[in-house]
Amino acid sequence: MIERVVGEIRDFAEKIGLAEKKILVLFSGGKDSSLVLYLLKKAGLNVSALTFFHRWSWRETLSWAMKFTKSLGVEHYLVDITEGLLREAVGRKGPVCIHCKKVMLWNAKWFALNNGFEVLAKGDNANDKIIGALLDQCEGDIRLCGIPRIGLPILRPLIKYTAEEVERLADEAGIKPYRMYEHARRRQWREGCPLQYIDKEETIKPELMDLAYRVNYEVSKIARRREVRVSVRVPSFEVMAWNQEEEILREVGEVVRRFRGGSYAPAGKA
The missing domain is CATH 3.40.50.620 (HUPs)
Known part of the structure; x- marks a missing residue:
């Protein structure tokens, strides 16, 4: 072909x-x-x-x-x-x-x-x-x-x-790009950069850009190791995942709790 x-x-x-x-x-x-x-x-x-x-x-x-x-x-x-x-x-x-x-x-x-x-x-x-x-x-x-x-x-x-x-x-x-195992926005492999996970209703700020990178970089370590696709929206900290298992979600949850404890998180966000 x-x-x-x-x-x-x-x-x-x-x-x-x-x-x-x-x-x-x-x-x-x-x-x-x-x-x-x-x-x-x-x-x-x-x-x-x-x-x-x-x-x-x-x-x-x-x-x-x-x-x-x-x-x-x-x-x-x-x-x-x-x-x-x-x-x-x-x-x-x-x-x-x-x-x-x-x-x-x-x-x-x-x-x-x-x-x-x-x-x-x-x-x-x-x-x-x-x-x-x-x-x-x-x-x-x-x-x-x-x-x-x-x-x-x-x-x-x-x-x-x-x-x-x-x-x-x-x-x-034989083209096999490096994967961060992001959730992305489609089922096909559509990765991009972590800034796409800033909640769309939020006003964009450098602090949110930093947070989107930091939390998703940590989550990507779990995703790559487990070979699942996971990303986290910020500042809502909504977890998005394909093929998730309870054990994996618990690991991701630990990362989310760590970041929520000391980062940008407006009142009222779940």
Whole structure:
């Protein structure tokens, strides 16, 4: 299946003139963006990776991402967006991801333009399509779509493949990203960063960002050891888990009680 998909990407690139362009992949270190990087490199395209991180990013996943790009022989840029995220998010309502995506997209645009990249690439698959979404309304093949405000075309090599097909492709390629065993927001492996677990009705504050990181980092140790998926919302301390057992929940509960005892916890929160 890999060879067929690589062939399709190579044919598409030649047809629309991508073969000679510099492509910058927005690379999170997750399975989708890792597969995009792998496929574009295997198709012989001129590809580099761009990873954004901040003070609360998982260092383990960042370390894995750096090893992965080194194994591919791909140039890898790391950009710290902590200041931009604080400026955009603090004092506003969540979820944090909305504000973070704005910061990342803006930085990606200017990084690409200032460093001679002509195309941005993302890991969206068919399950990520939303009716009415801007990228899915472009004329022609939705694998390549221009957004005037960005000023660069967006390449999405996986957009016609389902999440299940992407999973099979990644397995065939031997791509196994480091997992923090987060609960995430979907049953598919959709990890991100701990800031997504700040309660959405809360006003975002640095103390909450710190708390979301600290409690979920401790919980992830249990989740990895037990091979279950667990995360904790803050400051409500709601525990979210897949495949949970009473013994595991008791362990997680001990972590939660420790943090609740000396951290940000507004009155009235369960």
